[in-house]
Amino acid sequence: MLYAADLACLKGDRLLFRGLSLQVAPGAMLRIAGPNGFGKTSLLRILCGLAHPEAGEIRWNGRPITGDRESFHRTLLYLGHAPALNDLLTPLENLRFACAAAGDDVDEDACVDALVRIGLADQLDLPARVLSQGQRRRVGLARLFLGIRRSLWVLDEPFTALDAAAVADLATTLSDHCAAGGVVILTTHQDAPFAVPPTVLDLSEVAA
């Protein structure tokens, strides 16, 4: 269960939001909505512990996330706006590195399977710089298809640059993760075919 109380976020000298509270129970999906520049990404980064809120606190399973960073980050999978791909490495090398750096014990076959499943079977050995935007996006998303046991998924615009089939596949995966008791928090501007429509938190309604 992720619980945040009375969050405030300051960007430069502009207050993006304040008094923001939210609670996401296991098995729930939360969609952060709002126009550009209302602090969706900032909120996600605060919830991950990458940025500090100006005020307020965040608890994961009852414990403040800053108190025990390592065990919180062991349950967190965050995919940000940048896909974290190095142009000189192949998709497979990028994915294997992402898993190893996160401390996940994943073997090469599982990584190949995930990349094939997400539609990159022909690009496994190409450097990432020759991939299209959508393909780069897919490499970043491949970690979601590895079956890693991380209960909290925080995804910044995961559907951007994906084609319709990939959007449907990803939506199913996210719904499955929730059905298995996981938590998904995401931002998106498009309607994805989720099995259960996510709860929506509209930042333009809580804007300072």
Add this chain to the structure above:
Amino acid sequence: MSRTLGPFAAVLRRDLLLAWRGRADVLVTLAFFVVVVCLFPFGVGAETNQLRSIAPGVLWVAALLATLLSLHRLFAQDHADGTLEQLLLSPEPTVLWVVAKVVAHWIATGLPLVLVAPALALLFDVEQGALGVLVLSLALGTPILALLGAVGAALTLGLRGGGMLLALLVLPLFVPVLIFGAGAVDSHLSGTGADAHILLLGGGLLGALALAPVACAAALRIAVE
């Protein structure tokens, strides 16, 4: 054990692989070192005694500048493509992979300087007995430069004009390393023995290894915020 070493080994392997695939960058640093050293005889004249006496200082200053030139590459790419965020979200200790990055960076940029330095020293007619001391002082000193520089690189990450600021920030910190590094060769040549200088460099390396990664990790957390 293997899990704690996992991210360390992964970052080390990846960064060495990237250095190999982008080896033009590495060669530029090395070429810079060679060219700067070769400029001095043109500037100060080819008088053998004079060249012999300035050789340690020239080699050390050139190594220092070459290190400085490559420092901005340490975190810039990872910061731009989002890898740094992912690394900071790793449940493993941040200092581990910071050390791995610095070690990989030193192997790619510092080690070649150490290996080429004796050949360049011969151009300055440095006596052969002093070459070992030169190599040893560079082998102990350039990792200190990389560790201190990593803190500077992390502090200036994402800033406009960060390169100039980085130089202003770390060059004063490089001064003690320069003094003891060049001093080691000088004192060997003057017959007093280089032991004290080498031991001080060794101590400096251990101190930098203990403190710099912690400072660097803290600076990186601030940089992504």
